[in-house]
Amino acid sequence: MSALILSLIAGAVVGLSLGALGGGGGILAVPALIYLLGFSPAAATTAGLLIVTATSATALYAHARAGTVRWKAGTLFAVAGILPAAAAGAAATRLPQQALTAAFAAVAALAAVRMLRPDGADEPSRQAERPARVAGAGAGLGALTGLLGVGGGFLAVPALVTVLGLEMQAAVGTSLLVISTNSLAALVTRGPATVGLDWAVVAPFVATATLGAWDGKRLAAKVSGTVLRRTFAVALLAVAALMVLDVLT
Incomplete structure (x- = not known):
């Protein structure tokens, strides 16, 4: 199968994940x-x-039109992650390739475990919002984004639920604000590295991922969130296992 076809298919899957679950794009991409x-x-x-x-x-944009983005809370969370995302993004270019692969495998496995938790584990916290907790969670998420090239939605959504007390639907929409901000901050520090990318592959990947995000938003309204999360979690466990084998062999 040609690289173009593979990039189109992979981009569609990534877009579906982000649109439906508010995360998982980088973990698959x-x-x-x-x-x-x-x-x-x-x-x-x-x-x-x-x-x-x-x-x-x-x-x-799709979630904002649906009114599921909490702009004030999401901005506070995102701002805390900008500097860590930028710093980690710059540091990632100097790390050994195997270290990046191993770290990514660990994060993928963690994401899968979180998604396999019972639905009740994601119930909103009744504790009052604490600025220190918000800043800490936002900074940690930003560092993860910069280091591994993932948006961190699988961590942002639970954090927004437990730290800020958002309902699940609002957490998914708001997580996209956090992901967009952190990813852009990390990308700016890697500006020179984008020049050498294979744009014949990256451009169609981005195009179908963007289109897939709209379909993912519609899919989330039709398919059980539990089914979506569990299907995605199984795929992530397979990815993590593959990457561990790659490091060990």
Whole structure:
């Protein structure tokens, strides 16, 4: 199968994930770029940031029109992650390739475990919002985004639920504001690295991911959130296992 066809298919899946779940785009995009399209881990994380930035911004627009974005809370969360995202993005270009792969595998496995938790685990917290907790969660998420080229939606959504007390639907929409901001901040620090990307692959990937984000928003309204999360979690566990084998062999 040609690289163009693979990039179109992978982009559609990434877009569906971001639109439906408010996260998961980078977690799928980076392995697809490495194992299907032949990118190095460093190039894949840079391309992943570009893909996640464009796709999450599109999905954010769709959720904003539906009124599920809490702008004040999301901005506070996102601002805390801007500097960590930029710093981690600059540091990631200097890390060994195997270290990036191993770290990504660990994050993918963590994401899968969180998504397999019972629905009750995501019930909104009744505790009052604490600025220190908001800043800490936002900074940690920003660093993760910059380092691994992922938006971190699988962590942003639970954090927005538990730290800010948002309902699940609002957390999904608001997480896209956080993801867009952090991904863009990290991408700016990697500006020179984008020059060497294979744009014949990245451009169609971004295009179908952007279109897929709209379909994902519609899919979320028709399919059970539990079914979506569990299906996605199984796929992530498979990705994590593949990457661990790659590091060990």
